[in-house]
Amino acid sequence: MSALLEARGLRLAFGGVRAADGIDLSVEEGEFLAIIGPNGAGKTTFINMTTGYLRPQAGEITFRGRRILGLPPRRIVRLGIARSFQLPQLFTEHTVLENMALAIAAREGPWSPLKTLLRPAWRDEAMALLGSFGLAPLADQRGDALNEGARKLADIAMAVALKPRLLLMDEPTSGVAAAEKMAVVETLARVLRQSGVTAVFVEHDMEVVDRFADRVAVWGQGRIMALGPPQAILADPQVRRDVIGIIPEEEAGRAPA
Numbered sequence: 001m002s003a004l005l006e007a008r009g010l011r012l013a014f015g016g017v018r019a020a021d022g023i024d025l026s027v028e029e030g031e032f033l034a035i036i037g038p039n040g041a042g043k044t045t046f047i048n049m050t051t052g053y054l055r056p057q058a059g060e061i062t063f064r065g066r067r068i069l070g071l072p073p074r075r076i077v078r079l080g081i082a083r084s085f086q087l088p089q090l091f092t093e094h095t096v097l098e099n100m101a102l103a104i105a106a107r108e109g110p111w112s113p114l115k116t117l118l119r120p121a122w123r124d125e126a127m128a129l130l131g132s133f134g135l136a137p138l139a140d141q142r143g144d145a146l147n148e149g150a151r152k153l154a155d156i157a158m159a160v161a162l163k164p165r166l167l168l169m170d171e172p173t174s175g176v177a178a179a180e181k182m183a184v185v186e187t188l189a190r191v192l193r194q195s196g197v198t199a200v201f202v203e204h205d206m207e208v209v210d211r212f213a214d215r216v217a218v219w220g221q222g223r224i225m226a227l228g229p230p231q232a233i234l235a236d237p238q239v240r241r242d243v244i245g246i247i248p249e250e251e252a253g254r255a256p257a
């Protein structure tokens, strides 16, 4: 069985910075794959290349066996890959419900402003989607009235409205208060599993990674340094030192010179 997404030999340099230096990665249907790594390792660059926002200088990307490299983002969305950004992309002056209806309208093809956005079928679908994300009580709130957890969920709900097979999320929990982080990810994981959406997410919170990822890919200087189940990867001394920032016990116990 072939993978849902296959990246082979991706390379992209910005001047002297190798943001992708030979990335090979297969994403299997149905899995949740976490991408971890230090700042500047090339994690967002991978998402940008996969979604058509950046074109690699070398390599190949296939989705469901079809080459997608070089296609514009909107074509890639139509093939079944959606994304969410580190900063939510909600239309802040519109309500949550209107934002959702906009995503549905975008999925349905050319939309005329002369037609009502909140036509009954779209409104019902938007409300059902908001309900599954626990956001129905906030449907009439403006985007800029939401707290960060709700904004992240609403943003991801818009991506899910596109009915993707694969969803790429850049730091879905960044900016979310610690107290609500787990609840946000639990909601997200439940909806994605129920909808059969495969997920790749960049994450800095290792508790989230440990709890929700099926596999973890460790990025470093444009390369994948390690790949495997969270239990093994998060216990790896090098990952603990370089990515998580945990100093080995013998160093932590040493008195400063």
Ligand SMILES: Nc1ncnc2c1ncn2[C@@H]1O[C@H](COP(=O)(O)OP(=O)(O)OP(=O)(O)O)[C@@H](O)[C@H]1O
Binding pocket: 014, 017, 018, 019, 037, 038, 039, 040, 041, 042, 043, 044, 045, 046, 219
């Ligand atoms: N459009 C661009 N132009 C120039 N340099 C870029 C561009 N995009 C990324 N870079 C550089 O490529 C490297 C990788 O960036 P990228 O944003 O992919 O890292 P990251 O792992 O997502 O980091 P972070 O965790 O801080 O978001 C960085 O050195 C960054 O400055």
